[in-house]
Amino acid sequence: MSRSLNDAADIQHAREAADRTALARMADGDASAFAELYDRYARAVYSLAYGILTDQTEAEDVSQEVFSQAWRQAGRYEPRRAQVGAWLLMITRARAIDRLRARRASPGAIPSVDDTRIAELPDLQPNQERVAISAQQAARLREALAALPEPQRAAIELAYYSGLTQAEIAEALHEPVGTVKTKIRTGLHRLRAALEGA
């Protein structure tokens, strides 16, 4: 994806620099930086948590856990691995899926808080240029997701928002695992094209 210098990109870079500064200040114990981070990302974090859990109380609990973790781990954040927003949302998804899976296992069970647990999403490839998703891109993606052929959309949503493994998806949809793999991969490539504005 080409990186032409324009206002939108400059704004994006300024935002990311401000985020990294806020985290550095948080690592130093600066409470006002923490409030800034909350004001910037609470909506995105809460929306994702609610999107996965569809329960306000649980979404609030997860949001609180995410920001608490960000506060405690601000010193460990590595800028080159992910943008701050992407990092927060990765934690959000991981915690929300934890709750969802625990809910399924035994209704009413709350998983214990475990900071060292590896997020279910894979670590981002290091040393690659990462550019944060813009609001326009997110909107395009939302539309593209809705426009995907039903089977691909279902597979992707079950994997990402419901935290099912591909084996579990295959079982849920009564399909061979191979079919599920292909649907996910094909669907993601279509979404990628939409993201890049193709």
Next chain:
Amino acid sequence: MADTPTDHGELRELIGAYALGALSEREHAAIRAHLRECAECAREAQALQAVAEGLARAVPDRPPPPDLRARVLAAALESGRTRAATAEPAATEARPSAVRNWLLAAASVAAIAIGLYAAMLRQQVALLEVQLEQVSANASAAERQATEAREQARVAQQAMEIIAAPDMARVDLAGQPLVAGAATGRAFWSRSRGLVFTATNLPRLPAGRVYQVWVVPQGAPISMGLLMPDNSGNATNVTAGIDLPAAVAIAVTLEPAGGVPAPTGEKYLVGTL
């Protein structure tokens, strides 16, 4: 369960599910290992991970409940480290306020940039505002707690306004050799807004005595409040005042308990503008 795939073609099929975190642990480990060796698959994985990041933002927008903010800030701040030092309750006096302790910590640092000082105060105000919100939200909190928090926030806010004043001058005070050699004082003085004063290593007060802070203009010294040091000899005072005369010096004297209209006792700390 299926065998762990090792064939490149098979592994490539997993990249999509990998990007969404939908693999079993064994498959996840296998593909991770593969991505370290295969640039082509690594590129595809990176592209699809970008899509996964997008999916995080593709959910319907939903504003969080307004009271979540206070809850989140209070919960995190309780659990972790902040610059505001936790207060050690003194043996004989009431638990010192967080503001005072924090201002004392600042005063004991030899050289401190004004900008940093103001920033620390801003942070303290933010912390106190959070505490205040938390207290207000909790219906069972004693009214006294709420009043205390409000008072602390007010003092911190006042201190910040004084330090931020355009006519603010910083004055370092030295302990006078015969009575208080090791003591030090720092004043942030604004004619238009008032005085923030901190002192360290003040000798223990004799019974019936108190330290008093004075701003000394060309004319008669003006009292800017009393100081009662804790067991470590540290004391703080924040006094608002407007339209004060130009000062040539700031001093601390030892006076009868309750203070006096004009200085009568020994000078313990003196600093000139």
